Amino acid sequence: MLNKRVKIYISIIITVGLFFIVYSMLNVPTNRIIDIILFGFFAALAESMPIYITKDVTVSVAFAVDLMALLILGPYEGALIAGIGTAFQISKYADGRVRHIFNFPYYKTLFNMSQIALSVGVGGLIYEYAGGIPRNYIYPYHLLSAILAAIVYYLLNTSVVAILLSFLTDKSLTYIFSKEIKWMVPNFLFLAFLGIIMSEAFVRIGYVSLILLFIPLFMIRYMFKLYMDSKQSYYDTINVLVKALDAKDKYTAGHSKNVEKIAALLCREFGFSESHTEMVKIASLLHDIGKIGVKEEVLNKPGKLTDEELSIIKEHPQKGYEILKEVPALKDASLWVKYHHEWYNGSGYPDGIKGDEIPLEAQILSLADVFDALVSDRPYRKAFSPEGAYEIIVANEGTQFSPKIINAFKKAFEKHREEFKHDI
Incomplete structure (x- = not known):
């Protein structure tokens, strides 16, 4: 059961996030709907390819797609795309069960949608505030703005999740950041770089860039999965030895x-x-x-x-x-x-x-x-x-x-x- 503090925190994030999603819907031009649907499909596809680090912890390659969305289409479109991707992901749990929106707790779906929409939306607003212009070339004039947007998106997203983890585990935020989140920084740096590069490619060649994006993403996921599978095999061997000793x-x-x-x-x-x-x-x-x-x-x-x-x-x-x-x-x-x-x-x-x-x-x-x-x-x-x-x-x-x-x-x-x- 969730304690009162966790329930209040989740409720606040959902309330603020849904308000921002509705606000974003009201501020999106009708001619962007097709773009949002197409980007939302690719975001959901990326979210549907998580890599399980532990039973409950995953690494997603969707960060690059969401970053592209806010840099190319703007903060409100980006927020909606990130929300769609999170809501409609279809993936497998570590135990093999299929996860989708209809068998996942509704409050978790709403929390995930809300926090990612807020993170992407604020990142997009920062991009525009720093001088970035959606659907414009990023290099060289808007590169720093894009980097700043990526950092804000990552920090806000990470902070919201870190606070929740702190409430759930009774660990300090310092511990959560230094021991349970710090290791994800290299993953962020690479995906931020890839997202910015592919945003530039999209401006130049259009939707073909999204297809090109998924080639390296698929390869990254495949190689990382091979690493995690070999690591799991390593642990399985250790556990077999331990069980052999326990039996003796x-x-x-x-x-x-x-x-x-x-x-x-x-x-x-x-x-x-x-x-x-x-x-x-x-x-x-x-x-x-x-x-x-x-x-x-x-x-x-x-x-x-x-x-x-x-x-x-x-x-x-x-x-x-x-x-x-x-x-x-x-x-x-x-x-x-x-x-x-x-x-x-x-x-x-x-x-x-x-x-x-x-x-x-x-x-x-x-x-x-x-x-x-x-x-x-x-x-x-x-x-x-x-x-x-x-x-x-x-x-x-x-x-x-x-x-x-x-x-x-x-x-x-x-x-x-x-x-x-x-x-x-």
């Missing part, structure tokens, strides 16, 4: 996923970039991969381990390192896996390093690993509550854990107490 070690089934979740919260406190956090999450999933080489009777022994069995278990960080180090993309992660049982005071294993010799990422894995172990049932004890596990970990500051990792843990636990609950 019944007492730690699901443990790696929980460690991944906690590690991500700690990475957030340290301000890691998304790519850095992603690599730590991968290391979290694979931190116990060395246990694949340990006999099941040792892993699943219900009673106390003998000294010999304990020494076998203690080999798993080194074994995990030896497995992962051969993969170039996991070179750093392999070291974090190797050192995730090292202690701040030097009494850990396998190498007995201490203090800042232990990589911060390995310290994150270590704390996340210990926390989830404490809140999980074991053959020799019942699980601690999250609060009990918190007290135990904090009490080990200066011995097992460094002050800086404990400080980050305290902040993360206070902000995300619910997410520290154990998931089976």
Whole structure:
């Protein structure tokens, strides 16, 4: 359910956006209707080709088409075209279901239409205010105006979405911009460049330029999709390894996923970039991969381990390192896996390093690993509550854990107490 703050925000954007759309309709000459329909078709086509970055996050190539619309036809026509493209897109969800206007929540459609129409419309008004003239050559006299319009369109569109994300996730706007939106800037720069180039081409050769536009857009989307598919295959392979380990070690089934979740919260406190956090999450999933080489009777022994069995278990960080180090993309992660049982005071294993010799990422894995172990049932004890596990970990500051990792843990636990609950 949406909270009151989100509902109010969505209502404001929809109200202002629909007012602007109606105002735009009243200010569009009748001889532009065909242009709006044709551009709207291409905008909907572009919106129908999203690339899924995650289950809920997509990158669209429609920015270039919408930018063309406002530069060529003007702010009001551009707003209507962007709204049409957003409303009538037909695409597939990550799970394969087809999305269209009739099976998509109406308030989401209205919000998306409203915010994109506002963003494009304001960008178009800025273009004219800065001296730009629709249906005129952009280079060289109106190039700066076009760049300014693209920046305003992008910033307004991004800000509206960022505020909504902040309300939905309870994260600060600073975090949303720096960690969840910043990575899209290169995408914006390229599409802005392409939109301006194709606007110039449209003025010179007309609608043929729109067809030419979609050739590079299709190629960009295809190449990026290949990259994302290979990345997904990479994650699928990792998850297969994790499932194989879970099947072998019944007492730690699901443990790696929980460690991944906690590690991500700690990475957030340290301000890691998304790519850095992603690599730590991968290391979290694979931190116990060395246990694949340990006999099941040792892993699943219900009673106390003998000294010999304990020494076998203690080999798993080194074994995990030896497995992962051969993969170039996991070179750093392999070291974090190797050192995730090292202690701040030097009494850990396998190498007995201490203090800042232990990589911060390995310290994150270590704390996340210990926390989830404490809140999980074991053959020799019942699980601690999250609060009990918190007290135990904090009490080990200066011995097992460094002050800086404990400080980050305290902040993360206070902000995300619910997410520290154990998931089976």
